[in-house]
Amino acid sequence: xxxxxxxxxxxRSELGEILYHLVxxxxxxxxxxxxxxxxxxxxxxxxxxxxxxxxxxxxDRLQGPNAAHLLGTDQIGRDTFSRVIWGxxxxxxxxxxxxxxxxxxxxxxxxxAGYGPKWLDSLIVLLFDTLRSFPTVMFALAVVALVGPxxxxxxxxxxxxxxxxxxxxxxxxxxxxxxxxFITAELSLGATVPRIMGIHILPNVLGPLAVLAAxxxxxxxxxxxxxxxxxxxxxxxxxxWGVLLSDGYALIRNTPWLIIAGGIPLILTTLGFTFLGxxxxxxxxxxxxxxxxx
Numbered sequence: 466x467x468x469x470x471x472x473x474x475x476x477r478s479e480l481g482e483i484l485y486h487l488v489x490x491x492x493x494x495x496x497x498x499x500x501x502x503x504x505x506x507x508x509x510x511x512x513x514x515x516x517x518x519x520x521x522x523x524x525d526r527l528q529g530p531n532a533a534h535l536l537g538t539d540q541i542g543r544d545t546f547s548r549v550i551w552g553x554x555x556x557x558x559x560x561x562x563x564x565x566x567x568x569x570x571x572x573x574x575x576x577x578a579g580y581g582p583k584w585l586d587s588l589i590v591l592l593f594d595t596l597r598s599f600p601t602v603m604f605a606l607a608v609v610a611l612v613g614p615x616x617x618x619x620x621x622x623x624x625x626x627x628x629x630x631x632x633x634x635x636x637x638x639x640x641x642x643x644x645x646x647f648i649t650a651e652l653s654l655g656a657t658v659p660r661i662m663g664i665h666i667l668p669n670v671l672g673p674l675a676v677l678a679a680x681x682x683x684x685x686x687x688x689x690x691x692x693x694x695x696x697x698x699x700x701x702x703x704x705x706w707g708v709l710l711s712d713g714y715a716l717i718r719n720t721p722w723l724i725i726a727g728g729i730p731l732i733l734t735t736l737g738f739t740f741l742g743x744x745x746x747x748x749x750x751x752x753x754x755x756x757x758x759x
Contacts, residue, residue: 499733518550686734689705
């Protein structure tokens, strides 16, 4: 009698599990494709943009879409398609460090507030309320008046006003986890606070933060575009979707293509990251996944 080996299916990694559920969800797959296309075009901008985004060509100014210029040209003859591609690079340069910084500071402050003593919790919540009390645009105006408009100014303003959002979510989750029975058991066994926060609380808050970050990226990109539209963002001639919208608004009677070229990337970014965030939420929350039949 011969022995037969039983081959068990290999378990998927956590990343593989997430990708598996994203691909099975039509909206998640659509969001993933849009996000990969936007991020990929931004990273590969030096190689896929047909023209220098700041090179002027006055004889070709205000052209409509044609074989040479897929989205036409602006008021000084710059290729609009190239400026859209490079504008995505500017959007990522703002969104990624802004979200990363807001998550780091929000995570630290939220965990301290949720696990610390009551007086410290109240102090940090007061800080969150103070930061959120400033409208982003008004806060940006004050900062720009002090240091001048720049990409770093946009990153600083949006990051500071985004920290309370992440901090409050982490604080609420930390307070909920702190009351769990397994935390009480760990404390009874002599576990230290850093061990509890690093091993038990941190992994349980990262999933919701990832979902929130995916949802917030379109907001950050939109804020950057809005500040650039108002002249408080990146400095000309740096290509930005907000600058394209500003130029298009000023030249709307001459050509509609600048408005269209600046608006479509913002719409696609919002749809892509929103679809992706919704799908990630279903993956992170097993209850939602069960309801969706995934």
